[in-house]
Amino acid sequence: MLAFSVTAVDGDARRGRLDTPHGVVDTPAFMPVGTQGTVKALRQSDLEMVGASIVLANTYHLFLRPGDESIARHGGLHRYIGWPRPILTDSGGFQVFSLAGRCVVTDEGASFQSHIDGTRHLFTPERAMDIQARLGSDIAMVLDECPAFPATRDAAAAAMRRSAAWAARCRKRRLALDAGEVEGVTPSNPGQAQFGIVQGGVFDDLRHESVEATVSVGFDGYAIGGLSVGEPPEDMRRVAAETARRLPVERPRYLMGVGTPDDLVEGVRAGIDLFDCVLPTRNARNGQLFTSQGRLNIRNARFADDPRPLDPACRCEVCRRHSRAYLRHLFLAGEMTAATLNTLHNLTFYLDTMRRIREAIAFRSFEAFRQGFARSAAVLPPDA
Amino acid sequence: MLAFSVTAVDGDARRGRLDTPHGVVDTPAFMPVGTQGTVKALRQSDLEMVGASIVLANTYHLFLRPGDESIARHGGLHRYIGWPRPILTDSGGFQVFSLAGRCVVTDEGASFQSHIDGTRHLFTPERAMDIQARLGSDIAMVLDECPAFPATRDAAAAAMRRSAAWAARCRKRRLALDAGEVEGVTPSNPGQAQFGIVQGGVFDDLRHESVEATVSVGFDGYAIGGLSVGEPPEDMRRVAAETARRLPVERPRYLMGVGTPDDLVEGVRAGIDLFDCVLPTRNARNGQLFTSQGRLNIRNARFADDPRPLDPACRCEVCRRHSRAYLRHLFLAGEMTAATLNTLHNLTFYLDTMRRIREAIAFRSFEAFRQGFARSAAVLPPDA
Numbered sequence: 001m002l003a004f005s006v007t008a009v010d011g012d013a014r015r016g017r018l019d020t021p022h023g024v025v026d027t028p029a030f031m032p033v034g035t036q037g038t039v040k041a042l043r044q045s046d047l048e049m050v051g052a053s054i055v056l057a058n059t060y061h062l063f064l065r066p067g068d069e070s071i072a073r074h075g076g077l078h079r080y081i082g083w084p085r086p087i088l089t090d091s092g093g094f095q096v097f098s099l100a101g102r103c104v105v106t107d108e109g110a111s112f113q114s115h116i117d118g119t120r121h122l123f124t125p126e127r128a129m130d131i132q133a134r135l136g137s138d139i140a141m142v143l144d145e146c147p148a149f150p151a152t153r154d155a156a157a158a159a160m161r162r163s164a165a166w167a168a169r170c171r172k173r174r175l176a177l178d179a180g181e182v183e184g185v186t187p188s189n190p191g192q193a194q195f196g197i198v199q200g201g202v203f204d205d206l207r208h209e210s211v212e213a214t215v216s217v218g219f220d221g222y223a224i225g226g227l228s229v230g231e232p233p234e235d236m237r238r239v240a241a242e243t244a245r246r247l248p249v250e251r252p253r254y255l256m257g258v259g260t261p262d263d264l265v266e267g268v269r270a271g272i273d274l275f276d277c278v279l280p281t282r283n284a285r286n287g288q289l290f291t292s293q294g295r296l297n298i299r300n301a302r303f304a305d306d307p308r309p310l311d312p313a314c315r316c317e318v319c320r321r322h323s324r325a326y327l328r329h330l331f332l333a334g335e336m337t338a339a340t341l342n343t344l345h346n347l348t349f350y351l352d353t354m355r356r357i358r359e360a361i362a363f364r365s366f367e368a369f370r371q372g373f374a375r376s377a378a379v380l381p382p383d384a
Numbered sequence: 385m386l387a388f389s390v391t392a393v394d395g396d397a398r399r400g401r402l403d404t405p406h407g408v409v410d411t412p413a414f415m416p417v418g419t420q421g422t423v424k425a426l427r428q429s430d431l432e433m434v435g436a437s438i439v440l441a442n443t444y445h446l447f448l449r450p451g452d453e454s455i456a457r458h459g460g461l462h463r464y465i466g467w468p469r470p471i472l473t474d475s476g477g478f479q480v481f482s483l484a485g486r487c488v489v490t491d492e493g494a495s496f497q498s499h500i501d502g503t504r505h506l507f508t509p510e511r512a513m514d515i516q517a518r519l520g521s522d523i524a525m526v527l528d529e530c531p532a533f534p535a536t537r538d539a540a541a542a543a544m545r546r547s548a549a550w551a552a553r554c555r556k557r558r559l560a561l562d563a564g565e566v567e568g569v570t571p572s573n574p575g576q577a578q579f580g581i582v583q584g585g586v587f588d589d590l591r592h593e594s595v596e597a598t599v600s601v602g603f604d605g606y607a608i609g610g611l612s613v614g615e616p617p618e619d620m621r622r623v624a625a626e627t628a629r630r631l632p633v634e635r636p637r638y639l640m641g642v643g644t645p646d647d648l649v650e651g652v653r654a655g656i657d658l659f660d661c662v663l664p665t666r667n668a669r670n671g672q673l674f675t676s677q678g679r680l681n682i683r684n685a686r687f688a689d690d691p692r693p694l695d696p697a698c699r700c701e702v703c704r705r706h707s708r709a710y711l712r713h714l715f716l717a718g719e720m721t722a723a724t725l726n727t728l729h730n731l732t733f734y735l736d737t738m739r740r741i742r743e744a745i746a747f748r749s750f751e752a753f754r755q756g757f758a759r760s761a762a763v764l765p766p767d768a
Contacts, residue, residue, distance in 0.1 A: 080707070332449065
């Protein structure tokens with residue numbers, strides 16, 4: 001069982017410590033997304049520099065290219081990508097439903113066409129666990145069905161119940177893998193943990209039912225899935241908070257695919273321990289930057305001669321070294337370096353926010369932090 | 385006058401020390417190309433890490449975007465791009481002739497259309513100096529006319545003679561700028577040096593005439609231009625060597641736009657002190673990597689499961705951390721990080737080669753180094 005201890009609580013917010021085979025993750029933590037085995041525009045030494053303690057990698061992408069068997073031959077994903085710290089892999093389900101072609105779901109699993117070369121594949125709960133065992137991430141996620149938003153209540157219920165059945169099969173497979181009973185699969189990371197995923201859309205009673213079913217299977221941790229897929233922000237926050245409070249207090253809680261800096265603060269307030277989102281990295285590549293005074297778009301003409309750093313309160317390499325004018329120039333000139341610098345800054349802002357959150361919880365000052373955070377980010381209008 | 389001292393000689397090869405307003409450059413030196421104010425796919429801290437002591441920036445590009453006046457308002461190019469070490473700027477001539485649209489050359493100067501927005505501009509010798517004075521590079525280059533290869537003897541002679549006349553005008557403008565006599569132009573870097581450029585194509589007597597004309601004007605250093613534009617490699621090396629030996633021994637010699645690792649070694653053998661070339665950076669972005677055992681193309685299928693570093697003899701971050709298999713994966717997956725890692729490695733190889741060259745000259749063992757270098761690079765066939 002993955003070791004997790006809560007070291008401080010402040011309201012529903014908690015500070016904790018997750019002990020994985022590749023090191024400790026202080027929680028609440030944000031996981032940068034490294035889809036294909038790299039966080040886009042960065043290298044692993046950059047992630048260490050900005051203080052990432054864990055990254056997320058996408059099973060769907062790595063299965064298709066370079067392939068889980070190739071990665072296993074290199075000793076697993078950590079060695080393959082040259083990243084010695086913890087890694088969480090998703091199950092691939094979300095990409096199968098959102099990115100792959102011609103997806104067909106049955107109780108057996110989800111069949112789909114590769115978005116790269118059109119080849120046809122089948123992900124079953126068992127296969128999703130086998131692939132992640134070969135990848136050797138520190139935390140593997142169960143395969144779940146993610147209905148598109150808006151889903152009818154019936155569709156959300158059906159997907160949730162199928163996900164619950166798949167969760168039980170995933171757990172069974174995990175135990176078989178641990179026992180060395182799955183022929184042809186040698187786990188790259190024997191200490192791999194496994195998280196279940198709660199589904200149920202925006203329907204509180206379905207979420208409640210999903211919590212009961214998932215927790216009754218028994219996992220190392222629990223994720224809240226199927227949010228941040230288009231529902232109104234207030235629905236997302238309500239469902240996340242209502243679900244989090246029903247999850248076991250002694251196990252880590254992971255809010256998948258969320259979100260804005262404010263979402264992170266509100267998630268922590270509701271008792272969430274782990275987050276991932278492409279927002280800081282994708283927005284960086286589009287010139288959208290997060291600062292202690294709100295968002296800014298570096299393409300804006302008013303930055304053409306602006307000698308100030310992106311964020312005077314930020315200590316990252318970019319803010320110590322470069323002006324808004326230079327960053328705007330690099331972006332407009334189409335230089336890849338713009339993506340790198342912007343990503344470094346945005347991830348620094350996210351990870352620094354998480355560090356401040358952890359400190360605030362330790363000092364029992366989380367509510368004061370939360371109110372101050374909301375105020376300071378309102379200085380600039382969004383997307384100024 | 386730019387301070388330059390030759391600290392060791394070995395045959396025609398020389399080790400030297402160039403003292404610029406932004407620090408010392410140990411020569412022979414290779415200048416990575418930072419066209420738009422950044423070396424593509426890298427940031428300035430990367431250049432410091434790989435040991436670049438000077439970079440080249442392109443006047444044509446920076447004039448068009450963000451504009452020399454904008455850069456001057458920020459205190460010059462060093463401050464604008466956040467690079468405290470020496471910078472050399474070209475005159476913009478080469479890009480006007482090769483990249484801009486509808487170029488018309490008269491004795492007055494070269495008029496052209498921006499490749500970005502089609503606006504029409506005129507570069508005169510005077511304007512090229514004014515722009516570089518605003519940029520505030522440590523070394524400015526005179527405006528020259530670069531005929532396309534192959535050029536007839538008459539065309540090469542005409543371009544060479546026009547370049548000589550322009551060189552005299554450039555020198556006059558430089559002295560006027562130094563004296564504060566050019567209205568509307570405040571030099572960003574009062575200690576800026578100025579190099580003349582020898583032209584003459586592949587015609588030895590024209591090169592000879594160009595040397596005489598350029599040296600008689602009197603510059604801080606002398607460049608050999610108009611090579612590596614399509615002529616056979618043996619012509620390039622012959623002209624470079626024949627020209628270098630006619631240039632003043634007490635002034636730095638710069639072979640423009642050259643070249644392969646072997647070209648650098650042969651250039652140093654002929655008495656060249658400075659080089660620049662897009663080869664290590666552009667090839668990196670195309671997956672072509674330089675190693676101590678020759679070139680390799682990282683896309684090659686034989687690297688798919690290769691756990692070895694690019695170059696076992698290399699100490700760069702990429703070779704210490706990553707396998708050929710991972711680098712191939714990143715390249716095929718279209719990750720920008722591939723360009724960054726490949727560029728880091730190639731530049732490390734180039735700058736490490738220059739460091740070894742300098743050491744060999746100091747130890748009077750350059751010829752042994754040269755022969756060993758040619759042998760080791762022949763282990764792998766080119767582009768294996």
